[in-house]
Amino acid sequence: MARYVAGRLAALVPVVLVVGVTVFLLIHLIPGDPAQVILGPDASAAQVAQLRHALGLDRPIYVQLVLWFERVLRGDLGNSIFLRRPVAQAIGEHLGPTAGLTALAEALALAVAIPSGVLAAWKQHSRFDQAFMLFVLLGVSIPSFWTGLNLIAAFAVSIRLFPVAGYVSPARGIGPWLGSLALPAVALAFTQAGLIARMARDSTIDVLAEDYVRTARSKGLDEAAVLARHAVRNALIPTLTVVGTSLANLLSGAVVVETVFVLPGIGNLVVQSISRRDYPVIEGVVLFVALVYVVLNLLVDLLYAALDPRIQYG
């Protein structure tokens, strides 16, 4: 097991290399200029050139790439052009809202999706199952920004239960913090719940058709025990794959939701940085997200073994 984990972690090195170089080249090759954005649309060419020189952006691109990669290998992601602070610090400052949002959204999605998916499988073709399928379809079809705007209209403007937008740090109270994350978490969870619930339903239907479930029923176990002890645990293995990837997907969904609800998270940071062409931040955030993806996938693989003793690594 330890060798397997070490091997997977060692595979991070080429991932970082490929992602880093690709992102660096992509963002430097697309047009746009942070100096022009800082100086505003009325700045003259001479002013822009002056600031480009001061920021070191007039060096050849390969020189900038080598300098950047040298720093990355030393664990230094560089400094943000706009935020005037190290990129790692900027990521750290923006991590809290994103972590809170994704955790809440994932918890909400799981709390709704797993029980309803299992129940829909158990009551296959019933009214509940049909309503469930409609919910799933809406969940995966409606974009999260639209859900978000409607939630604002309903629960922040008509019934003023939650703030329209903005983030409250947990240091200012758990209640206000949860209040600021409630609507964005629901908007984000809606799509995820649809995906997870669909998988939970389908895998439960498959498991319920297995011989060992028939055996369990024939030996007189009641349906609740059959579901809880035999069906759900086995149905969770394929569902877990979706949960793992959906956690990673939540990060990309957070980009949209954080922008709509003005949450100062990683998603908002990357959107702002792209529009300003803040190259070091874009590079740093993409590298960070790539690492999160790889680590999450590793954790999911390890959880397979915990859930199913037949799966062994090493």
Place this chain on the structure above:
Amino acid sequence: MRSPLLARLLACLVALSMMRAAPGLAAPGGGEPVRGGVIHVATNAEPGTIDWQSSTATATRLVAWHIFEGLFALDRNYEVKPLLAQGYAVSPDGLRYTIRLRQGLKFHNGQPVTADDVVASLERWGKLSSGGQETFKAIKQVKKVDDGTIEIDLGRAFAPLITNLGDPKQAAVIMPKSVIEASGLKPATELVGTGPYIFKRWTPGQEIVLARNPGYVSRTEDWGGITGRKVAYADEIDFFPVTDPQVRFSGVSTGQYDLALELPQDLYPKVKADPHLTADIVRVFSWTGVVFNKAHGVFTDQRLRQAVLFAMKPADLMAAAIGPKTFWQLDPGLFFPEQKGVYSRAGAEIYNHQNLDRARALMKEAGYHGQKIIVMSTKDYTWNNNTAQVLVPELQAVGFSVEPQVYDWPTLLSRRAKQDLWDIFLTGFSPSIDPTAIIFFGSTWPGWYKSETLEQELAKWSSTPVSDAAARKKLMDQIQTTFYTEVPVAKIGNYFGLEVYNNTRLHGYTSYFDVRFWNTWVTH
């Protein structure tokens, strides 16, 4: 049967709507100013920097002018009046300006404002700002006379000197000499000014917070605009960058924000329908134009630029771009009608006179034979791309072969700097205060306009004393006539901004070309 929760929610809704409709429950109106509280402002964009000398961006200006002040500034009628300056004297030959500072001025760090700070600030402005660079072409030296007085020696008569020192675009604000030395030509990070509010903190993506300056030394005159008497009633001003306009609107209607900037004009009926909201229609806001590449491609020929002017129908372009007629105006001026000192109607016989036959004749005369022209626009600003949607078929109707290209704004900014990549781009021009400061008259700005006629006219303008109103009016007419003859930019129309504030919470607010929150108070 409805669930109890649903019934409770519906009851809540009904109760809230009744409360909103009941006039007796409204918060008190303007009344006497109240000290304290926090003004919450939802902005549409976050600035790249708050150093006002470094950036021309609106997002910078509307935060920065609470913190920084210059020697001179605009009043409510868009005329320049002293701010940090007590006054000034001009030598009989017009080549020496002696400017006295007001007494008792202090920076936010407690240091007194001295002539050394002023000299350092003006010299930096002369290097950083395009207006400053133009002004310093006429300046021989800026020197300290004593701690409260400076002298500006000119190499030639330059009447717009004081006007340019009060120009709010990349303004000549005064900062401590130590801050100037520390930041050099990079945007300053130590934000120390003399204004009624002090920079407190900036949490990127979240908020910019300013706090009242308890030691602010205000003028006493009721001049309005950016100068005159300024009182910081609120303890704080918090600026929140909220990119989604619907969210800004929802926030101001619930009272989470006291004022929301730059809302789409189609929300106006909703604003009018809500008695707690007041729409501020900003008339001196921006005008839209078609910028030609005069250094490369077909539009180096003036006749083809004139052909575009005659091919366009401004009313259709403005209706598509902006929408309701309440929010736009067809006007030939390089300046807005409210800017009485510089406004001219010269060129009215050409502007807004679509004539397709004349356009085709000019194209034929210029030998146009179907060369492809690239029209760049952006979807980052809805009006911009909407304008292109109508402009392109209008140009095609007279026989231009057009290739529309749509980019995000940073990409458009980058591409427009390269002479061989485009023929036309669309942009908006925020108000200028002097013809020498009009950005597209500069030969280095994208479009690369060079005109001997205009240079001579601007030189005459610069040497004509501000006091000679008749001569300046005549010159301004000549400058605008040249604008319509040489067509460096084809003007489309003036468009107005929509700012909305919650009138139960924000009081004393007055309309201006950008929002300001001194002399304004909140009752939360």
